[in-house]
Amino acid sequence: MSKITKQSENFSKWYNEVIVQADLAEHGPVKGTMVIKPYGYSLWNNIKNELDKHIVESGHENAYFPLFIPKSFLEKEAKHVEGFAKECAVVTHSRLYVDGESLEVDPASKLEEEVIVRPTSETVIWSMFKKWINSYRDLPIKINQWANVVRWEMRTRLFLRTSEFLWQEGHTAHANKEEAMQEALDIVQIYQNLFENFLSIPVTVGRKSESERFAGAEETFTIEAMMRDKKALQAGTSHYLGTNFGEAFGVKFQNQDNKEEPVYATSWGVSTRMVGALIMAHGDEIGLRLPPKVAPIQVVIVPIYPKNGSDNLEKYVKEIEVKLTQMSLRAKTDVSENSPGFKFNHWEIRGVPIRIEVGIKEAEGNSITLCRRDTLEKTTISFSEIGSVAEMLNNIQENLFLEAKTFLSQNTTEAHTYADLKDVVDNNGGFVIAAWDGDSASEKKVKDDCGATIRCILSDDLDSDSKCIVTNNPAKHKVVFAKSY
């Protein structure tokens, strides 16, 4: 194992190297695809299980809809087409044949209508809702699915932007606007809670400007997280879709007075991108730092054996592991033949929250040396104090959140002049809060000038004399500008 590039020297190189060295993922054979390796997958799986619990507890049901969507479905919602239809995988044939040693596509198997590999499932789900929704008794419908989706990408980055990715997509149908809007907001809360309390990543919550909105949405809510290079990562979105998809698919319901009414929709999703967020929000110079709640291994025990081995030490290590497991902690002993130095490095890169080092000295003295991954501090406790490992894990969980929160506030600036805005974006980076007139032209100017976009609209609550930072016209919104992934 080689040392990795320092994060402070080249963030993007550091990111790629951490993913390789921590065994998280690799590129697949088809351009833009990703192989998620076991350690990376268990991060995803832990996030999935936690989020799924909250989704189900809040009254949603999991289901599964087809991977394939008829091309004609994508034509039905005009704005949706605009934003989504362009880059996607098109299935045109359904059979191959063997020609000598090679495999050929059978021209006779050409499909009558091309089939699209889902880039998202609004259209196929609303085609089913059309059958399921007749009366007010059928509403609300609150569905979620865990699935893979495909958006053909040319410039890909593991976890952040891949042609195929894993996600959950929620789709709900409601009898009125208020309920649908509330649903979209409730989901943002669930996402925020997941990020802050499970992943220890503070997020900034707001609405998207029109140009950044989801194709087909009337309102998109977003959670934006700050990575350690001070760029923003859109970490999850929740959309209020109004009656757009209901109308496109002819879905209506009969209210209690037997009158036909339109159906209101939401959709919302988070993806394997969250693993990218986890890496970039907490990682340090030497690798990953995982919050204990999401860590596949919370405590790794590294025994340091003398040349001739030691039964005593072996027994002691076993005792520690059993005890930690009894405490319901995810503990593992590294019994490989590698050197202690190699093992320390190995588990540091993988971000395991606590490393326990035990040698002859510890076994004889009934002591345990703990090394925290977040601060790299070492402390020695006696075996009888082993219960404090759980406390230390809680501390690490909290400390990572506080560190990220401090980093976020240290790199969030309020700008009052356009020169300030540009200066901060160009030189320091981070989030810049400013007033905006709501005009897409001024939004575009910032993007063209310094590459920052409006990450979200924080509020419309401004002093009456507030001026837009770009145009000096009366401002409508308080927004966050930042460069982003």
Place this chain on the structure above:
Amino acid sequence: MSKITKQSENFSKWYNEVIVQADLAEHGPVKGTMVIKPYGYSLWNNIKNELDKHIVESGHENAYFPLFIPKSFLEKEAKHVEGFAKECAVVTHSRLYVDGESLEVDPASKLEEEVIVRPTSETVIWSMFKKWINSYRDLPIKINQWANVVRWEMRTRLFLRTSEFLWQEGHTAHANKEEAMQEALDIVQIYQNLFENFLSIPVTVGRKSESERFAGAEETFTIEAMMRDKKALQAGTSHYLGTNFGEAFGVKFQNQDNKEEPVYATSWGVSTRMVGALIMAHGDEIGLRLPPKVAPIQVVIVPIYPKNGSDNLEKYVKEIEVKLTQMSLRAKTDVSENSPGFKFNHWEIRGVPIRIEVGIKEAEGNSITLCRRDTLEKTTISFSEIGSVAEMLNNIQENLFLEAKTFLSQNTTEAHTYADLKDVVDNNGGFVIAAWDGDSASEKKVKDDCGATIRCILSDDLDSDSKCIVTNNPAKHKVVFAKSY
């Protein structure tokens, strides 16, 4: 809700109607695809969670490999191509464009090499194993993935045969034949255990004949279950792949003496087909009957309110539900406005193991009326005996297994003459055990004559004078013939 066709009158119609009425699944818009509705999905999810536990406990790690496979990969393993390559979804383009109101496939986006939507993942996984396996230290690799796969099907049946289905596929790499063979057998044990102890479905375990083997396998082990129409359902398979895929992808490892050696493989999978098995192995005239371990709802409480309601009854119902939940049972109260008769029917079709009926009489007498779905028997207990509900669930779990086991043995016949074999297959159906000479010509004759195939080879342990039931030549194997799904 209408009554369903009786199982005994038209099994296949019954099957389709149960799926609709129990809200399990529907056909999707693209031919051959399936929408798994929440109740059907929770059956799948419960099975998935149970199986995943056993897969992980036995040392396998979950990972995720891409949906897309380069066409050239499928050419690499010759037998694999034969068996698999024919019917699959071929992606040829990566972009659409808007032309007025319609969406068109952009000819400029034609892919250099066509991409296949995975029908199974051996090829893409072994292309990665090529990078991961160098030395004996890298072995074994024991990977599993939960994923969707696509095999373009023209004649589809919900859960049993759909173009896209969900499954787990395990893929392992080993340093020698013995270890790989043992792995394939260990997995069969895990599958058998899942079916018998979790799904209450007895299975017949054996090897596949050459003609029924997985494309690219040297040996395929199978578990075969008997449905209530006496047909066999192949419920899960585990393959010993020898060095076929290792060789096709140029994977070798250096042993401890620094010599290159070939790598041995297994693969194994079970799919959403298991939900079909569950329906057809236990369902009766009036609908599903679910074993309690897999049932999304184990106990449904149906309150029978008097015209003017009753606070007393409402309180009593709540007490019962709380108590059942405290016992860690999955309990639900049906608070809908439907009539009690409608509700009984509703939950019977859905196979909920126990229905609790409570009216004024029960509330006053502190009693509870239990109705078992498996036997339709009613018993009344006092509230203080509510703990016995858990026992009754165990009984139902066991009883469904015993019922299915009795059905299996009642419909398993040993045949000694070809006339007997044909007579049983044509008239009674079920599994027919007979001796076979191992020749694919005699196997084919049975298929042509009466539509039965060799479901599995039970053993090679025959009397030395055993004759093949078809040819009268010396027999090599004891096999099971049956019609199948």
